[in-house]
Amino acid sequence: xxxxxxxxxxxxxxxxxxxxxxxxxxxxxxxxxxxxxxxxxxxxxxxxxxxxxxxxxxxxxxxxxxxxxxxxxxxxxxxxxxxxxxxxxxxxxxxxxxxxxxxxxxxxxxxxxxxxxxxxxxxxxxxxxxxxxxxxxxxxxxxxxxxxxxxxxxxxxxxxxxxxxxxxxxxxxxxxxxxxxxxxxxxxxxxxxxxxxxxxxxxxxxxxxxxxxxxxxxxxxxxxxxxxxxxxxxxxxxxxxxxxxxxxxxxxxxxxxxxxxxxxxxxxxxxxxxxxxxxxxxxxxxxxxxxxxxxxxxxxxxxxxxxxxxxxxxxxxxxxxxxxxxxxxxxxxxxxxxxxxxxxxxxxxxxxxxxxxxxxxxxxxxxxxxxxxxxxxxxxxxx
Amino acid sequence: xxxxxxxxxxxxxxxxxxxxxxxxxxxxxxxxxxxxxxxxxxxxxxxxxxxxxxxxxxxxxxxxxxxxxxxxxxxxxxxxxxxxxxxxxxxxxxxxxxxxxxxxxxxxxxxxxxxxxxxxxxxxxxxxxxxxxxxxxxxxxxxxxxxxxxxxxxxxxxxxxxxxxxxxxxxxxxxxxxxxxxxxxxxxxxxxxxxxxxxxxxxxxxxxxxxxxxxxxxxxxxxxxxxxxxxxxxxxxxxxxxxxxxxxxxxxxxxxxxxxxxxxxxxxxxxxxxxxxxxxxxxxxxxxxxxxxxxxxxxxxxxxxxxxxxxxxxxxxxxxxxxxxxxxxxxxxxxxxxxxxxxxxxxxxxxxxxxxxxxxxxxxxxxxxxxxxxxxxxxxxxx
Numbered sequence: 001x002x003x004x005x006x007x008x009x010x011x012x013x014x015x016x017x018x019x020x021x022x023x024x025x026x027x028x029x030x031x032x033x034x035x036x037x038x039x040x041x042x043x044x045x046x047x048x049x050x051x052x053x054x055x056x057x058x059x060x061x062x063x064x065x066x067x068x069x070x071x072x073x074x075x076x077x078x079x080x081x082x083x084x085x086x087x088x089x090x091x092x093x094x095x096x097x098x099x100x101x102x103x104x105x106x107x108x109x110x111x112x113x114x115x116x117x118x119x120x121x122x123x124x125x126x127x128x129x130x131x132x133x134x135x136x137x138x139x140x141x142x143x144x145x146x147x148x149x150x151x152x153x154x155x156x157x158x159x160x161x162x163x164x165x166x167x168x169x170x171x172x173x174x175x176x177x178x179x180x181x182x183x184x185x186x187x188x189x190x191x192x193x194x195x196x197x198x199x200x201x202x203x204x205x206x207x208x209x210x211x212x213x214x215x216x217x218x219x220x221x222x223x224x225x226x227x228x229x230x231x232x233x234x235x236x237x238x239x240x241x242x243x244x245x246x247x248x249x250x251x252x253x254x255x256x257x258x259x260x261x262x263x264x265x266x267x268x269x270x271x272x273x274x275x276x277x278x279x280x281x282x283x284x285x286x287x288x289x290x291x292x293x294x295x296x297x298x299x300x301x302x303x304x305x306x307x308x309x310x311x312x313x314x315x316x317x318x319x320x321x322x323x324x325x326x327x328x329x330x331x332x333x334x335x336x337x338x339x340x341x342x343x344x345x346x347x348x349x350x351x352x353x354x355x356x357x358x359x360x361x362x363x364x365x366x367x368x369x370x371x372x373x374x375x376x377x378x379x380x381x382x383x
Numbered sequence: 384x385x386x387x388x389x390x391x392x393x394x395x396x397x398x399x400x401x402x403x404x405x406x407x408x409x410x411x412x413x414x415x416x417x418x419x420x421x422x423x424x425x426x427x428x429x430x431x432x433x434x435x436x437x438x439x440x441x442x443x444x445x446x447x448x449x450x451x452x453x454x455x456x457x458x459x460x461x462x463x464x465x466x467x468x469x470x471x472x473x474x475x476x477x478x479x480x481x482x483x484x485x486x487x488x489x490x491x492x493x494x495x496x497x498x499x500x501x502x503x504x505x506x507x508x509x510x511x512x513x514x515x516x517x518x519x520x521x522x523x524x525x526x527x528x529x530x531x532x533x534x535x536x537x538x539x540x541x542x543x544x545x546x547x548x549x550x551x552x553x554x555x556x557x558x559x560x561x562x563x564x565x566x567x568x569x570x571x572x573x574x575x576x577x578x579x580x581x582x583x584x585x586x587x588x589x590x591x592x593x594x595x596x597x598x599x600x601x602x603x604x605x606x607x608x609x610x611x612x613x614x615x616x617x618x619x620x621x622x623x624x625x626x627x628x629x630x631x632x633x634x635x636x637x638x639x640x641x642x643x644x645x646x647x648x649x650x651x652x653x654x655x656x657x658x659x660x661x662x663x664x665x666x667x668x669x670x671x672x673x674x675x676x677x678x679x680x681x682x683x684x685x686x687x688x689x690x691x692x693x694x695x696x697x698x699x700x701x702x703x704x705x706x707x708x709x710x711x712x713x714x715x716x717x718x719x720x721x722x723x724x725x726x727x728x729x730x731x732x733x734x735x736x737x738x739x740x741x742x743x744x745x746x747x748x749x750x751x752x753x754x755x756x757x758x759x760x761x762x763x764x765x766x
């Protein structure tokens with residue numbers, strides 16, 4: 001055949017190769033886990049890799065008492081006992097991996113027998129939640145519904161051919177004692193490639209039960225997780241139910257984190273007096289330790305019965321006035337650069353339907369919170 | 384004083400009277416419950432009225448085996464055993480009342496020990512949910528979080544002076560064995576006035592676990608309940624988890640209901656074969672029995688992993704094609720008037736985040752479903 005036909009044929013072959021190649025192409029440098037590190041089921045259906053082999057996104061400190069603790073071992077006795085206990089919950093942690101498996105399972109054990117709360121289902125408190133990266137962004141594909149302390153569940157099957165990038169969120173309100181990811185024995189499993197330059201530092205959220213993820217139906221619907229997917233960045237969740245109180249010790253731990261931004265959403269757990277006492281020094285110390293990194297102060301959500309019950313309304317209005325006061329000080333006499341402020345009136349919408357109990361957002365409320373946070377974060381995060 | 388001053392004084396007195404009058408003024412004809420029918424607490428804090436004294440909205444048949452059953456006693460052995468069992472759940476029922484109480488409590492007992500499901504919290508499965516009518520419409524103010532089979536809970540306190548109109552939703556996925564409403568002994572309690580002329584007939588929803596309310600965080604967030612509030616009409620919830628299959632016996636029961644509209648949302652529980660077999664005869668019989676009353680056929684929701692997993696996508700596409708076929712028959716050879724159709728692609732949005740498990744909407748999904756239903760219902764409901 002002549003040169004023209006040869007070139008044409010090559011182009012056609014190339015086009016076919018493109019068509020049949022995996023939908024996502026990863027650099028050859030991705031290091032696949034050695035199957036010798038996996039444990040095979042007796043019947044050979046699954047081989048299991050300890051998730052720790054893949055690394056845990058959203059975990060800041062290596063030196064922890066247990067592998068899925070949110071605070072370092074040295075924090076025990078330094079932070080309050082309540083914060084320490086709650087730091088054992090795996091909120092915000094995720095396994096970020098790549099696999100060509102046709103189906104994916106998980107086997108995980110939680111630390112607490114109470115798999116659910118009366119106002120938050122076991123899927124959110126103790127469950128797993130799996131997302132895949134599609135062209136348009138992260139997309140939910142399956143979750144692990146816990147039935148007892150240790151659960152094995154197929155998260156997805158019938159997965160299209162090729163390698164795909166996944167994010168598997170860990171339980172929000174329970175500790176994760178162990179987690180193994182199961183794939184068919186011929187499938188590969190690898191740590192996901194690092195996120196692109198400029199998107200590797202985490203968004204750090206410090207706050208209350210709301211930040212902690214109460215009451216999402218599944219771990220991926222806590223608002224820090226939603227924002228992590230929208231901005232395609234790692235997230236650190238330092239929400240401590242009932243205990244986001246801006247103690248100096250917590251401020252010092254925040255300073256240790258090399259963050260893209262610090263989001264301080266503690267107001268629902270603080271009195272106006274505590275706000276007046278603690279916000280300014282915590283922000284000043286954080287600014288001194290981390291110059292130039294954006295700090296976002298978030299007002300209290302509007303409790304959903306406040307449109308009718310005055311006490312609910314006053315409860316958040318007084319706190320927000322106290323926070324505005326502190327913000328004024330930080331803009332004025334104690335000038336702090338790169339400081340941002342998110343008012344509470346847009347966080348949950350205006351129809352009163354955003355929570356399960358007036359205080360804790362459902363997935364509807366968390367989606368609305370993410371919508372309110374997104375433009376503010378966008379305004380100061382470098383792309 | 385001269386006439387001018389007298390008129391002025393009267394006007395001022397009238398203005399003051401207006402200011403201190405209750406925010407909602409009800410006709411004198413509202414019949415308050417006789418306090419002799421109430422049971423007082425030993426400490427005198429609350430007096431308790433059986434909710435049955437107020438009547439149950441969303442309950443069609445008087446002759447039921449138990450007071451909070453959704454189907455009549457005669458349906459036992461006529462509908463399938465599964466439907467019969469599920470008809471014992473109080474989904475969609477609500478107590479519609481007026482009270483000038485400064486605080487409101489409830490004491491309720493459910494029939495099933497399992498207060499929650501792994502993917503739906505106890506607040507939705509077995510809880511109560513309280514709304515008040517404000518100028519702009521119904522507004523959430525409090526809920527009852529069940530802790531055991533029998534629970535007593537304060538639903539709201541610090542209520543502004545005056546009489547207010549309330550809607551108290553019953554548990555979605557549990558039976559209600561008994562329900563008492565508690566108010567302070569000096570407070571009155573009365574059945575709410577009938578809804579305005581033209582808004583008294585109910586919206587009747589027949590369907591699956593989704594219609595039944597799975598997996599709302601609280602009873603008021605099931606999509607039939609949301610639509611009931613938006614259109615300010617009673618709602619009848621005939622959702623039967625896993626069992627909305629359009630049997631002829633269910634069709635006959637539907638015909639007995641004097642409805643504002645029939646919404647048929649059974650497709651997720653039916654195979655394409657069952658759809659081909661049952662939709663046309665059920666709709667024809669309903670039209671013959673109830674001429675002129677709108678009937679809405681609803682397509683299957685899009686399962687949320689369908690953007691990635693082909694099997695999930697095919698599962699709903701095949702059913703929706705079958706329903707389109709039946710709809711075509713009903714528009715053509717078997718012409719049926721006042722028949723409407725709601726496609727499935729708008730029901731849950733397009734981001735894949737609307738459910739807890741790919742199938743069952745969370746409050747986020749139910750809000751989106753209500754948004755998709757609203758314009759369609761508006762198009763055929765007479766105001």
